[in-house]
Every structure is written in C-alpha cells, then in structure tokens.
Amino acid sequence: MTKQTKVFVIAGLGVSLVMGGVISFWASSHPDGLEWVAGEKGFEDKATENEIQKDAAPIPDYEVPGVQNDFLKVSLAGVIGTLICFGLALLLGWVLKRRKHPAAA
Amino acid sequence: MHIPDGFLSPKILIGTGAVSALFVGAGVFNAKKSLGEHQVPLLGVTAAFIFAAQMLNFPVAGGTSGHFGGAAMAAILLGPLNAILVMTVVLVIQALVFFDGGLSAIGANVFNMGVTGAFLGWGTYKLLLKVLPKGKSGLLGATAVASWLSVFAAAGMAAVELGVSGTAPLKVALPAMLSVHALIGIGEALISTAVITTVAVARPDLIPALRRPEAEGAAV
Structure with missing residues (x-):
C-alpha cells in the first residue's frame, strides 16, 4: 500500500467514525421510508421479531445496552459498527484477493 | 429500507435469497480472479463509510426520514460485484x-439494496458517462442520476415483494414506496456526488472513468 493510499484510507475511516460516532446522535428519529409506508398503509403490524436474532444482537437498535449517557450509547454503537464493517470487509478482501501467478511469485 | 421479518412470503424470501446468494457467489468468484491487493483497503473503508452514513437518517417531507444506501457509490468506486460484497457485509452486520x-429477510435486503442498487446504479452510470460530456461535470451528473435511481429502484423492488407476498396491494405499496424514495434518493444523490467529488479531487486515479488509459493498472 502506497503512502497516498494509507492517507486516503485513514481519512476515509476518520470521516466515517465522525459520522457514526458523533453526527449520528443528531440523526432524525422519524420512521424511514419503508416504516412510514407500512404505518401509513396499515401493514406495520405484520412485522415480526425473531427472538433469537434480538437476543443474539449485542447492540439492538444502535444503542449500547447498559450505557446511561444518551450521546455515548449511540456514539459507541456507531464507532463499534463502523470498525466492525471496516475490519470485516478488509478481512474478506484479504482472503479473496487475487493471488499472484506462481510464475510472478 | 431494511425489511423486517414477517413482511415477505416464504416464496419471496427463498427467491430473493437464492438470487442474492448467486450474486454474492459471483462477487466472490470475481474477487478471487481480479481483486487487486491495492483494492483491499478500499473495500474496508467503503464498508465503514456506508455503515456510518446509513446511521444518519435525514428528515424528508411529512414526518418521514431517509438514509443513505451506498450501493451506487460503491459500484462506481469498486465495480458492481465488489459493491455487492461490501453491501452484504454491511447488511449482515446490521x-x-x-x-x-x-x-x-437478509436475502431480500441484499437483493434490493445491494444487487439492484449496485447493478442499476452502475449500469446507469456507465451509460450516462457515454452520453454526458467528458470530464468532472459528466462524472458528477452520471453519479447523481445513478445513485438516485439506485434508491428509487430498490424501493420499487421492495414494493413488488410486499405486493407479491400479499402484505400490501401492489397498487398501494408501489406508488407510496416510489414517491417517498424519490425524495430520499435526492439525499442519496447529494451524498454520493459529494463523495465522488472528494475522491475525484484527492485521488482521481481511484475512479476508473477519470483514469487515463496509459495509467491503467498503475500501482496505487
């Protein structure tokens, strides 16, 4: 990785952490497009919750359980999620990346 | 636009799940064949950005909010199959x-927001690049339209799935979903265009459309 790419990735990750960890606190809490349509057209009751998925999810609804501070519980959720997505996509890319041809190795 | 459990019939869940699995498989195959080492950190940072930006619900008309999708932006930067892999990572973590x-509904969500968003966004972008003037204005115009359309089409797909599943009549779900997401798509277009502008200024070499032919394949 060149120095230029390193700078780009660090800057991109930095912007993402600010969005997920700071700005997310001020995100609109209105229902999103699909939730709004479901409410308006009367089919929101058909949504079900998978109890196993709910119990297994460590940070349900983007709020870290047990954290009292309103800002921190969302901020931590954003930072953790951003880092997990970064790490997992990086890992996936690293596992899948094109291998050099034996002749070039 | 994340579909919860209970909205879709087994047929739709299995159908969209199978199609999504096929495209994720194609993404894996494609990456093994062509994902360069220099692209690996870009996959990571794109996934991080999309996750974080999706948390930022912005208000739209009448007590509704929308959030970024990111498939078109990812497809413009990484190609549609890599974009599907990135979207799948984000949706699975969410x-x-x-x-x-x-x-x-994970298969349906990957299909709507990942496969549809990435391919339709990428196809529109490639088509518009040919039609619009060369250079940055054409690039940004193509990005804006492609990303708007990626959200609009994903909403249409979700409405069709709801209709076929019998959750809501299609003639009710389709216009409602399309009209709300026509507005949310404006936010999508603004964010995607801002990102592509920033990348075009900072690292034009990362945008295939701005790359000069002789620079193709140069070290990143």
Missing part, C-alpha cells in the same frame, strides 16, 4: 449486531 433488518 442484522446480526444491531437487529436492523430481519434475519429471514
């Missing part, structure tokens, strides 16, 4: 860690 989007 479902498993944050309880956002039903577990049984």
